[in-house]
Amino acid sequence: MEPVYHQKRAFDPLRTWLLLPSWVVIGVFLLIPVGLMLLISFMTKEFRGGVIWELSLAAYDQFLFDRGLFGDDPPTIQWTYIVIFLRSIVQATIATIFCLIIGFPTAYFIATRDPKNRTFWIFLVTVPYWVNLLIRTVSLKFLIRDNGPINEFLLSFGLLSEPLGLINTNIAVQLGLFYSYLPFMVLPIYASVERFNFTYSEAAADLYADKWSTLRRIVFPNVVPGIAAGCILVFIPSLGAFIAPDLLGGAKNFMIGSLIEEQFKGNAGNWPFGAAASMILLTMVLIALLLYTRQQAKGEVR
């Protein structure tokens, strides 16, 4: 007769110990910081940075409502921060679209090369990213400023009568974000195109589909997971980015990342307010991801 096993898995000390490092990392680097942030967002600010440990909704209140200079006017909606938020979303969306437009063909190109050469192409994509992001962004600033090489070049050949005036515009921020996060789009798409079975393309061509229809109806739907991953990986850091908007956008093109960064810089900041803005950002990203995964799950079932 077969031995009867107990339904419940016996306590396995080794299993617990092996999982411990992962739990420690998640705890120390994820749960505790986010918990701390949540806590601080509900505290009272101290004027030279830091917090007073007294419960308060002031930070959220400041984000959403305007109560006048002395805080005793009837509350009206505070548009300043909401506009910054919306601008961040728009900027991140456009950056994502740009990355997709350039990243998809790049990834497709690499994935359809001879397998021997693919590593080399991937290597080329990642080369610029061996240099620190800050330095790359500063270099970009140098390149596009009014008396930088691009403008000088175009002016000296008479192609322009005055500088493009790129610096300190939304377009400059776009460019910065696009440049910063392009590989995050290329790599996941590359991975899914590489996994794509090109016999499907042959089958489509065999069934009278031209190249464009094959791409749109057969290749595209099958690499959507890679595209979605790429979009998430570009959109989320773009939303919270502060280096590109700071260096390339100037004060007018403030984004949420810069707003948060400023609250924790030196002793002019407002910790609870920064924490509250972070929490609002986090909540929005989570909602977006949740909607996305639910959409995905629906697609699976269908």
Place this chain on the structure above:
Amino acid sequence: MVLSGIREQLGKLDNNQLVAIEFQKVVKKFGSFTAIHNANLKIHDNEFFTLLGPSGCGKTTLLRMVAGFENVTEGNIFLFGKEFMHLPPNKRSVNTVFQQYALFPHMTVFENVAFGLKMRGWAKDDIQPTVWKMLDLVRLRPFAERKPNQLSGGQQQRAALVRAIAPQPKVLLLDEPLSALDLKLRQAMRLELKQLQQETGITFVFVTHDQEEALAMSDRIAVMSEGVIQQIGKAQEIYESPKNEIVANFIGETNILQATLLELNDEEAKYQIAEDFIITGDCVSGLVKNQEVKILLRPEKIRIGTSDNQVDSIQGTIQQSMYLGTDTEYQIRVPGEKALKVRDQNGFERRELLPAGSEVSLSFSKDSIRILRS
């Protein structure tokens, strides 16, 4: 049918049969490797034609050139007498059933079958009934809304089949479509394929390495090996009178004996295999006395036991026996050769298994042996 219009206009064969695909001196090279050596082949309209050969013999390459996935290095291929090598795959009215089916994983069975029609620009009202008709043809109507991965292997196979047939191609190319199925299903599908071919009247070009499959379904077979078409003919021709050793070895099992032509007259010849092992066979024209030849003997055409006056017989010793159900395979030691393979059918008469070491007499009829020039 679809083809009725074209039938009239195009060049016909001598026996009034239309040629669907013609390969003319086709050569295919991949770099320095020659995959196809000078292939010449006419596939008739409405024919179930099989390209048979071991893997890597170039049969799939021939198919892919017709489909448009490979170009020809030299020579030309014609579809109903017309040149079409310059057309991309999507402009060729041939369809392919792929080895691993290649059903679009994100589409339902219905959408898969409708795809070709949609791409051909059919109106939606025409697509619907055609797809249903196709699904009924292979009993897949209840599965129309399933995704390919929710189907069994046999169902996927049938879906791939009607997807390729739905746009009514002039020629259907089948690239080892049964190789992924298990034995029982494969045997059932053979019948179904043959029926489908007869019902639709579409020319089938079937690629396989399975000789049984080829023999069972094909009107004609081309045996290929190492990029060369070795023999073209009906199943029976290929099996009964293989042109050379390669074909003989590939189709079925065969004993190949080295022999010398001993004497010959107008009707028959005597071939000596060993000192006391002489076989009488047909006289192949052009042979002279003392010429070295090869004799092909199918294992099932050798009889164990009784010999009458019509046939030659020799003595042998059973070395090994293998009981295979429908028949028993013996390795029998004969003079001069190491061992002959002999198949003894366990048929109408009940037979005792002959133990190793038994002395038996073996007989061969003149018609059952085939002589090849060495």
